[in-house]
Every structure is written in structure tokens, then in C-alpha cells.
Amino acid sequence: MSHPPIPPQKPFEGVPLFHQLPKLPELEGTDPATSPQDAFRLAIADPLSKTLNVPLKDVFLAVAPGGRDSDFKVVLPRFRLPTKVDELQAQAIEAFTPNAYVERISKQGPALLYHVNMNTLTALTLATVQAMTYGEGAHIDADGQKRPSYGSNTSGRGKRIIVEFSSPNIAKPFHAGHLRSTIIGAFLANLYEANGWDVVRMNYLGDWGKQFGLLALGWRRFGSEEELKKDAVQHLYNVYVEINRLAEDGAEGEKIHEEARAFFKGMEDGKEENLVEWAKFRDLSIQQYEKTYDRLNVHFDEYSGESKVSKENLEKTMAVLRKSDITSREQNGALLVDLTPYKLEKAVLERKDGTPLYLTRDIVEAQQRWDKYHFDKMIYVVASQQDLHLAQFFKILELMGAPFAEKGNSRLLHINFGMVQGMSTRKGTAVFLDRILDETKEHMHEVMKKNEAKYAQLEDPEGTADIVGMTAVKIQDMSGKRINNYHFDWNRMFSFEGDTGPYLQYNHVRLCSMQRTNAQDGLVLPTEDLDVSTMRTERLTGKEAHEIVWLLATWPDVVRTVSRDHQASTIVTFCFKLTHAISSAWEKLIVKGQDRDDALVRLWLYRCAKDVLGSALRLLTITPLERM
Numbered sequence: 342m343s344h345p346p347i348p349p350q351k352p353f354e355g356v357p358l359f360h361q362l363p364k365l366p367e368l369e370g371t372d373p374a375t376s377p378q379d380a381f382r383l384a385i386a387d388p389l390s391k392t393l394n395v396p397l398k399d400v401f402l403a404v405a406p407g408g409r410d411s412d413f414k415v416v417l418p419r420f421r422l423p424t425k426v427d428e429l430q431a432q433a434i435e436a437f438t439p440n441a442y443v444e445r446i447s448k449q450g451p452a453l454l455y456h457v458n459m460n461t462l463t464a465l466t467l468a469t470v471q472a473m474t475y476g477e478g479a480h481i482d483a484d485g486q487k488r489p490s491y492g493s494n495t496s497g498r499g500k501r502i503i504v505e506f507s508s509p510n511i512a513k514p515f516h517a518g519h520l521r522s523t524i525i526g527a528f529l530a531n532l533y534e535a536n537g538w539d540v541v542r543m544n545y546l547g548d549w550g551k552q553f554g555l556l557a558l559g560w561r562r563f564g565s566e567e568e569l570k571k572d573a574v575q576h577l578y579n580v581y582v583e584i585n586r587l588a589e590d591g592a593e594g595e596k597i598h599e600e601a602r603a604f605f606k607g608m609e610d611g612k613e614e615n616l617v618e619w620a621k622f623r624d625l626s627i628q629q630y631e632k633t634y635d636r637l638n639v640h641f642d643e644y645s646g647e648s649k650v651s652k653e654n655l656e657k658t659m660a661v662l663r664k665s666d667i668t669s670r671e672q673n674g675a676l677l678v679d680l681t682p683y684k685l686e687k688a689v690l691e692r693k694d695g696t697p698l699y700l701t702r703d704i705v706e707a708q709q710r711w712d713k714y715h716f717d718k719m720i721y722v723v724a725s726q727q728d729l730h731l732a733q734f735f736k737i738l739e740l741m742g743a744p745f746a747e748k749g750n751s752r753l754l755h756i757n758f759g760m761v762q763g764m765s766t767r768k769g770t771a772v773f774l775d776r777i778l779d780e781t782k783e784h785m786h787e788v789m790k791k792n793e794a795k796y797a798q799l800e801d802p803e804g805t806a807d808i809v810g811m812t813a814v815k816i817q818d819m820s821g822k823r824i825n826n827y828h829f830d831w832n833r834m835f836s837f838e839g840d841t842g843p844y845l846q847y848n849h850v851r852l853c854s855m856q857r858t859n860a861q862d863g864l865v866l867p868t869e870d871l872d873v874s875t876m877r878t879e880r881l882t883g884k885e886a887h888e889i890v891w892l893l894a895t896w897p898d899v900v901r902t903v904s905r906d907h908q909a910s911t912i913v914t915f916c917f918k919l920t921h922a923i924s925s926a927w928e929k930l931i932v933k934g935q936d937r938d939d940a941l942v943r944l945w946l947y948r949c950a951k952d953v954l955g956s957a958l959r960l961l962t963i964t965p966l967e968r969m
């Protein structure tokens with residue numbers, strides 16, 4: 342399992358260099374010791390806030406990248422001060438004294454431009470990456486292993502979140518919507534972990550209902566123990582399709598439906614033999630899902646599901662709802678909540694025969710989760726086709742007075758997403774996730790074989806091909822804004838050029854390989870024992886080096902801000918910016934054959950870039966490769 346960056350156990354107070362720099366004021370929501378960009382923004386905001394007499398927080402938020410990779414700017418009119426902009430500029434320039442953070446200040450339109458001391462930025466950033474990857478600031482796992490923590494923060498410490506995602510339905514296909522939920526949900530779980538939260542990863546299976554009656558009947562006619570052991574998901578689906586076909590028409594069909602209802606009723610009433618059969622289907626399906634999740638580098642802390650909504654709790658809640666003045670009876674006897682005042686239509690909570698619905702179970706399940714976890718936040722990662730369902734269900738909880746669904750202060754959040762169009766195997770047949778993943782793997786395997794020399798060095802070519810394939814699928818999925826639909830495009834996804842998953846892996850591999858070849862040539866850069874004070878960072882001049890440093894310095898802020906808009910595409914964009922910057926540097930910032938000091942410090946820059954790219958990929962649930 343490849344982990345995202347998570348905060349160190351002990352708060353990291355920053356590298357020695359940080360403590361030699363001018364002291365910075367404290368500001369909530371910032372951590373200059375672990376985020377070099379925070380340090381610079383504070384160093385700029387502090388004196389300016391005094392000059393303008395504007396709260397530090399407001400000035401800090403106004404400090405933005407200035408265009409070149411060495412400038413920050415502050416646009417003055419946004420403070421709406423009575424004094425004229427020219428005058429404010431003159432005052433700020435007058436009050437400014439150069440320091441280790443900022444060299445000079447100038448005017449640009451209605452803004453102030455701060456030119457940072459690039460050597461400070463470079464040395465501070467690389468030393469921080471180093472310390473939080475290999476040194477004192479790294480996270481130490483229970484088994485003593487060091488894990489990179491650069492980019493993480495502790496803002497969520499002490500808070501708990503449930504991320505519910507994937508949630509397929511047993512005996513039905515694991516479709517593109519479930520795949521998206523899996524990819525996005527696993528990313529969000531990592532993201533919250535990187536922000537210091539205690540994360541519960543939950544899968545809410547569609548594992549209850551009359552379809553299990555049908556499935557059981559189908560099993561008697563078409564089931565094969567052998568097939569079930571081999572591929573439970575596929576086999577149960579086949580059985581389900583066949584029995585549905587039989588149940589389609591005529592007296593025979595009617596009879597099947599009747600028996601299925603009876604079987605399900607038996608389940609509801611706790612009939613042992615029915616439950617044993619059902620549990621077998623559920624367990625084997627989970628076992629197989631887990632293999633797929635493993636390939637996707639995804640795991641769950643809990644498999645919940647519609648079946649886990651306790652009968653007792655359902656009964657209790659229904660009793661309350663039946664008496665509540667938010668519900669009313671339809672003429673036909675169904676119990677409903679009229680949500681038309683909120684533009685959310687009418688929602689049925691109980692059928693006329695007294696049985697609960699999908700919606701009802703969600704309401705009770707949420708209460709159960711609250712009792713068990715007392716979460717500070719709960720995210721549902723579900724396709725936008727279910728927008729209405731989620732909105733109704735949150736609203737009803739609010740109307741019922743659930744403490745975690747209060748208006749304006751709700752802990753519930755629906756993260757929705759658009760559809761994937763045209764996701765089918767290349768031959769255009771059914772959509773089983775495993776098949777899709779197998780095909781991506783085979784394709785990547787073919788591509789890799791073409792480079793015989795490199796292929797020969799791979800310890801596990803199949804495993805590598807699988808990871809590259811997975812990366813292709815995930816990057817394609819997370820490149821756009823979540824809400825957009827996208828087209829599943831085999832050719833584009835696999836390309837090594839353009840903004841694709843294989844391109845990102847290729848860049849990571851290239852960075853790893855350069856460390857290896859230079860080590861062979863005797864240029865070894867220690868990890869834990871690197872003495873950063875010997876690194877001649879002032880020699881990292883030129884816009885290629887500066888661009889990389891600048892991006893590395895912004896990484897902690899990227900992680901922090903993404904938890905506001907929940908867009909994986911922001912992280913993907915960061916990865917592409919970084920790899921583009923690295924690509925532009927290859928020909929300018931050469932290591933081989935250079936003076937030793939130059940060579941070492943460049944190698945260090947590339948290694949820091951590799952480490953941050955690796956962290957960004959891991960945050961996206963992608964295992965960065967060292968060879969391919």
C-alpha cells in the first residue's frame with residue numbers, strides 16, 4: 342500500500358535555517374515552519390499590515406503570486422482604504438527594509454510587487470522537503486518506517502471524518518459511476534488524512550432487498566460453486582441476469598417474483614437458512630471487490646451496507662416519523678415528506694405495504710454512523726444522478742432535528758460527479774471493471790515490452806504494467822472538474838505524451854533513474870545523513886531552477902486549499918506543472934560532467950522534485966514507479 346503524506350506525530354518546528362531567518366508573527370491557519378510559501382507571505386504581510394493598519398490575516402490573504410517565479414504581489418484597492426493607492430504605495434516603499442526574505446519592492450499598477458530573495462526560498466524549501474521526507478520532520482509509522490510528510494498539515498487534528506465511497510450493488514455491475522466514486526473518494530480520504538484528520542473509509546454496499554430473493558432462486562437453477570469461487574462478481578451477475586430473464590413474463594415469471602419476495606421476507610424476519618445463503622453471496626463478493634480495490638490501491642475501514650441498517654433502529658425512526666408533523670399519508674397509504682417548499686419534490690419514506698425505501702435506510706444509517714463515530718464531517722461520494730436523493734435525505738435529517746444536519750451547520754456533504762461516457766472494453770462489450778483494468782494492463786505491458794533493455798530490468802513487469810494502467814485510468818478521471826462528464830478515451834489515456842498518467846509516471850521514473858546513474862558514477866547524495874549546510878543552493882540560478890523551487894514551495898498550500906473545493910484536478914494540474922518545469926530543466930540544469938558542487942546541488946533539486954511529485958501522486962492514490 343502506498344500512502345499519502347501525513348503529518349508527523351510530533352509537530353515539526355522547522356529546519357535550522359528557518360530559525361536563523363527573521364522571526365515571523367503567528368497567524369492561525371498558517372505554518373511557516375512546514376510551508377515555505379507561508380513563511381514568505383507572512384514576511385511580506387507583517388510589515389505591510391502595520392503600515393496600512395489592516396489586520397494581518399487580511400493582508401496575508403492578499404499576498405498572491407506575482408507572475409514571475411520570484412515575485413509576490415499585493416493589489417492594494419482590495420483593502421478599500423480611504424487613502425489613495427499612490428500614497429499607500431509610497432508609504433509601503435518608504436517603510437520597507439530589505440531582509441533575508443524579500444530583497445526589494447516596487448510598484449506595478451495598483452499593486453506592490455515583492456521581489457523575494459531566491460536563495461532563501463531555495464535553501465529553505467529544499468531543506469524543508471529534505472527534513473520532512475528523510476529527517477526529523479518525517480512521519481514515523483507504527484513499524485518504524487519513515488514516511489514523507491512534506492505537504493501535510495495538522496489543521497484537522499482531533500477531527501474525524503467519514504468518507505463513504507465506491508458503494509457498489511451486489512449482483513449488479515460495478516459500473517463507471519462506482520469507479521468514479523472509488524477514485525474520487527479514495528483521493529478525498531487521502532486528502533483529509535494529509536490535512537491531519539482521522540479518516541474512516543466506508544463502503545456502503547447495496548446488499549439488501551428483493552433482488553437477493555431473485556438471486557437465491559437463480560442460484561438454485563443456474564449456480565455453480567466452482568464458478569462462484571472463481572469469479573463471484575461475474576457469476577452472481579450472470580445468475581441474476583438469467584433469473585431476471587425467466588422472471589420477465591407469464592405465470593412462471595409471476596411465480597418467481599412471488600418466491601423471491603417470500604425469500605426476502607424470510608431474510609427480513611431473520612430466517613437462518615436464507616441469511617446464510619445471503620451472507621455467502623455478500624462475503625464472496627466483498628472478497629473479490631477487495632482484490633480489485635487492492636489493484637486500485639484503495640482500502641476500506643468498514644464495509645457497511647443497506648443490510649447493516651438495523652431493523653430496530655428502522656422501526657424506532659419510522660415510529661417517530663409516522664407521528665411527526667413533517668410527514669403525511671398519501672391516499673394510497675404511502676408515508677411521505679412534502680419537500681416541495683424546498684424545491685425537492687415529495688419523498689416517500691414507507692411504501693403502502695409498510696416497507697422502507699433506499700431513502701429511509703440512508704436516514705437511519707446516518708444516525709447509526711453518528712452514534713458510532715460522532716463524526717465532525719461525513720462525505721458521500723455519489724454520482725450527480727443522485728443529487729435529488731442526497732438533497733432530500735439531508736433535508737429530512739435536518740427537519741427531524743438531527744444534531745449533525747443542522748441548517749447552516751451541517752456536517753454532511755455530498756460530493757457529486759458527472760458521467761463517464763463510453764466506458765466499455767475495447768471491443769465494446771460489457772463493463773466489468775476488472776476487464777477494463779485487465780485491458781489497460783495488457784496494453785501497457787505491450788508498450789513496455791517494446792523497450793527491451795528497460796523491460797529486462799523490471800522485477801515485476803506485470804505488476805508495473807498494472808500500475809501504469811491504473812495511473813492512466815485515474816489521471817484521465819481526475820484531470821477535469823468533477824462535475825463534468827468525460828469520454829473514456831483509450832488512445833489518449835495511454836499516450837506518453839500530453840497530460841496523461843503514463844507521462845507522469847515516466848517523469849517520476851526518469852527522476853529516479855538519474856539518481857541511480859549518478860550514484861553509479863560516484864555522485865551519491867545521502868538521504869538521512871545529508872548535511873544540507875554543505876549544499877550550494879546559491880548556485881541554483883536561472884529560471885528553470887527557480888520555477889521548480891517555486892512549485893515545491895507552494896505544495897503545502899495546494900494540499901490545504903484543495904480541501905476547500907475538493908477538486909482532484911487541482912492536484913493533477915500541480916503534477917503537470919511540476920513535470921513540465923522539470924522537463925524544461927533537463928537540458929539547462931545538467932548534472933553529468935559538472936563541477937561537483939553544482940552537480941550535487943542540482944541532483945538535490947531533482948531529488949526534492951521527485952519526492953514531491955511522488956507525494957502528489959500518492960495523494961491521488963497512485964503508486965509512483967521507480968522503473969518502467
Ligand code: ARG
Pocket residue numbers: 505508509510545546547703721723
Ligand atoms: N449503492 C448505490 C448505487 O449504486 C450508491 C450508494 C450511495 N450512498 C448512499 N449512502 N446512498 O446507486
